[in-house]
Every structure is written in C-alpha cells, then in structure tokens.
Amino acid sequence: MVVKDFDELKALGHDKVAGKIVLFNEIFDKQKAAGGMAFAAYGESVRYRGAGPKAAADLGAAAALVRSVGSADFRLPHTGFSFPAGIPAGAVAAEDAALIAHLAAEGKVRMHLTLTPQKLPDAISYNVIADLKGSEHPEQFVIVSGHLDSWDLGTGAIDDGAGVAVAMETAEILQRLHLRPKRTLRVIAWMDEESGGSGSQAYSKDYSADFIHTVGAIESDSGAAHPLGFAVKMSARASELLRPVLEILQSFGASALLPTSYPPGADIAAMAESGVPALSIMQDGRTYFHYHHTAADTLDKIVPSELRENAAAMAVMGYALANMKDPLPR
Numbered sequence: 001m002v003v004k005d006f007d008e009l010k011a012l013g014h015d016k017v018a019g020k021i022v023l024f025n026e027i028f029d030k031q032k033a034a035g036g037m038a039f040a041a042y043g044e045s046v047r048y049r050g051a052g053p054k055a056a057a058d059l060g061a062a063a064a065l066v067r068s069v070g071s072a073d074f075r076l077p078h079t080g081f082s083f084p085a086g087i088p089a090g091a092v093a094a095e096d097a098a099l100i101a102h103l104a105a106e107g108k109v110r111m112h113l114t115l116t117p118q119k120l121p122d123a124i125s126y127n128v129i130a131d132l133k134g135s136e137h138p139e140q141f142v143i144v145s146g147h148l149d150s151w152d153l154g155t156g157a158i159d160d161g162a163g164v165a166v167a168m169e170t171a172e173i174l175q176r177l178h179l180r181p182k183r184t185l186r187v188i189a190w191m192d193e194e195s196g197g198s199g200s201q202a203y204s205k206d207y208s209a210d211f212i213h214t215v216g217a218i219e220s221d222s223g224a225a226h227p228l229g230f231a232v233k234m235s236a237r238a239s240e241l242l243r244p245v246l247e248i249l250q251s252f253g254a255s256a257l258l259p260t261s262y263p264p265g266a267d268i269a270a271m272a273e274s275g276v277p278a279l280s281i282m283q284d285g286r287t288y289f290h291y292h293h294t295a296a297d298t299l300d301k302i303v304p305s306e307l308r309e310n311a312a313a314m315a316v317m318g319y320a321l322a323n324m325k326d327p328l329p330r
Contacts, residue, residue: 002104005048006055018060021111023092024048025067025101028289033071038285039222042292045069046080053085063088063113067097072290079151080293081195088115127199128189132171134322136182141210142322143186143217144170144314147193147267154297158288162224162302162310164189166281169311170318181322183215190267193221200267211274215328216321218279218314219265223292224302225284227313229256231264234277238328245320254313256282275330277321281313 001020003009009022026048029041046069053064064087068078073094082089090113092100103109128148134140146163150156167187174185191199218230229249232239239257246255263272264280272278291297321328 001061002101006051009055009059012059014059017056019062021063021065021113022052022056022061023065023067023097023100023104024052025097027067028069028071028094030071033289034286036284036286038071038289041071042069042289049078049080049091050082052082053087053089054083057085057087061087063090065089065097065100066091068093068294070094070289070292070294071287074290074294074296076294076296077153078293079153088113090115122198125191125199127191127203130171130187132174132180132185132187134183134185135180138184139213140183140327141186141214142181142183142318143188143214143268143271144318145188145190145218145265145267146220147190147199149192149194150297151194151293153293153295154291155299156297157299158223158297158301159292160193160221161299162307163220165307166220166224166310166314167218170315173311173315174319179319179323181319183322185318185322188267193266197266200270203267204270208274211271211276214271214276216277216279216318217265217268217271218281218318218321219268220281220310220314221265221267222281222283222285223288224307224310225286225288226306227252227254227310228282228284229254229258230279230313230317231258231260231282232277232279233260233262233264233272234279235329238277238330241324241328242317242320245317248316249313252309252312254281254309258282277328277330279317281310283310 002023032041049066056064068091075093077091144167147160249255263269
C-alpha cells in the first residue's frame with residue numbers, strides 16, 4: 001500500500017492495511033530547501049520516518065517503509081530515529097520509492113524485506129566536558145557544544161563531528177588570543193543525541209544545580225556550511241543586548257538573530273526550558289540534507305574555510321556571553 005500522508009493511511013482503514021507493507025511516499029520539498037528553508041522541509045517529511053511505522057502498525061500493517069528524507073536523489077537511503085512500532089520498518093532511496101509507487105499503481109507488488117539493524121543493550125559511554133575557568137565568576141557558565149555520536153552509514157562529519165570541532169576550537173581561539181573571560185567557558189561534546197539523548201539527560205541530572213548559574217548555552221548541530229547567525233530562545237530584552245555582538249559577526253555575514261519558540265538544539269533543550277538563554281548556529285542548509293544521515297556524510301563535505309567561520313561565530317558569541325558585565329536577563 002502506497003500512501004502520501006497519514007490522512008490517506010487512516011482513510012484506508014484496518015481492513016485494507018492489515019497484513020500489507022505500507023510505503024509512506026512523502027516527497028521532500030527540494031524547492032523549499034533550495035530557497036533556504038531546508039529545516040522546514042525536513043520537519044514536514046521526517047514525521048513519517050518517526051511516527052509512520054507506529055501508525056501503520058496500529059492498522060495491522062506487516063511492515064512500514066518511508067521514502068528517504070533528503071534533498072538529493074543519489075539512491076542513498078537515509079536513516080534516523082523511529083518510534084518503536086513492533087513491525088519491521090526501514091527507509092528506501094527516493095528512486096526506489098518512486099519505482100515501488102509506480103509498480104503498485106499497476107497491480108499487486110510483493111516484497112521480501114531483509115533488515116539487519118538490532119537494538120543492543122545499553123553500554124557505558126560518556127559526555128566529554130572541559131572548562132576554561134572564568135577569571136571573576138568561575139561558578140557561572142557559558143556552554144559551547146556539539147554531539148559525539150552519529151548514524152553508522154557515514155562518518156558523521158557534518159552531523160555532528162563539525163559541531164564538536166567548532167566547540168573545541170572556540171576554547172582554542174580564546175587560549176591563542178590570551179583571552180580569559182570573566183565566566184567559565186564549558187565545552188561539551190554530548191553523547192547519544194541521535195537515539196534518545198541520554199547524554200544530555202545525564203548532564204541535566206548531574207548538573208541541574210548549575211542551570212541557575214548558566215548564563216548561556218550554544219549548540220552547533222546543523223552542519224558545517226557558512227554560518228548565517230543564531231537561532232535563539234531567550235527574552236526580547238536579552239536579544240536586544242546582543243546587538244553589539246551582531247555588529248562584529250556582520251563582518252563575515254553571521255549576524256542574523258532568529259527568535260524561536262522551541263529550544264534551538266536537542267542537547268540544550270532542558271536548559272532552554274529552564275530559562276537559560278539558548279542559541280544554535282544557523283548554517284546555510286541548502287545542501288545539508290543531501291548528505292544528512294546517509295553514507296555520504298563524510299569528511300570531504302567539510303569546507304575548511306566555512307568550518308573556520310563557524311568556529312569564529314561561536315567564539316565571538318561565547319566570549320561575549322562569558323565576558324559581558326551582567327548576565328543576559330531571563
């Protein structure tokens with residue numbers, strides 16, 4: 001059974017879906033992505049990867065497939081988190097989804113699925129945390145961060161090795177320039193962002209008492225392309241106080257400040273919800289979903305000059321937050 005959306009699946013009903021393989025053939029909006037709204041396009045399509053298998057299982061489906069969520073048709077299957085559904089579930093490349101849809105329109109299609117992923121028992125792993133101690137208020141923190149884990153199809157260069165490198169380089173830049181901010185700069189490489197966020201959950205459990213002393217949290221988890229500015233979840237007054245910082249970032253085109261109603265980064269979400277001013281670097285995302293969660297997420301996709309721009313953007317913002325006279329208002 002080939003469906004375009006959840007409404008079409010629901011309209012079919014249990015009798016028509018039971019025992020069938022369901023393919024969600026939602027087509028990624030490439031024009032939206034090319035126009036600078038790649039993450040909006042991703043949000044529209046990725047819900048079928050996340051919730052599609054469970055929706056199909058609830059109507060008795062034997063298995064569920066989803067058209068790969070991405071902006072390039074390179075016959076590369078895309079992977080990622082799905083809610084447990086109790087039935088086999090997988091992604092198929094865009095070209096294969098189109099072929100299956102064409103064949104299904106001609107008549108009955110039979111498929112044999114061989115799926116090899118398995119959920120292994122949890123094992124001990126770690127966040128990596130390093131502090132550059134503040135000169136006047138070492139008990140107050142500014143967090144700069146990225147996440148360590150990646151899906152195993154590629155090497156995780158843009159998702160999110162680049163983010164970890166940018167966070168580490170932020171501290172390195174301040175050291176090289178002999179800048180010691182008033183507050184502590186805390187570099188965090190988060191574990192397990194991709195499959196549940198246990199790293200950030202553990203940090204929240206162990207360091208929740210520090211949230212009141214955390215004056216800002218920044219995450220980089222949108223690739224390594226040219227930085228455009230920051231998405232922020234903070235008060236309007238706090239945003240206004242960052243205007244002088246944006247003037248510096250304007251020198252290399254990273255001065256946009258986009259307020260959001262949701263936490264701008266999965267690993268800093270708990271801090272954002274508790275009132276900590278939260279920011280994420282906004283990168284040019286027009287090609288990000290060509291490679292995201294696929295075997296093509298490899299180091300050759302990183303442009304060194306653009307990676308340096310991202311490090312500069314995080315270093316400027318991180319230093320400003322750590323060195324301003326008073327913390328941003330909540």
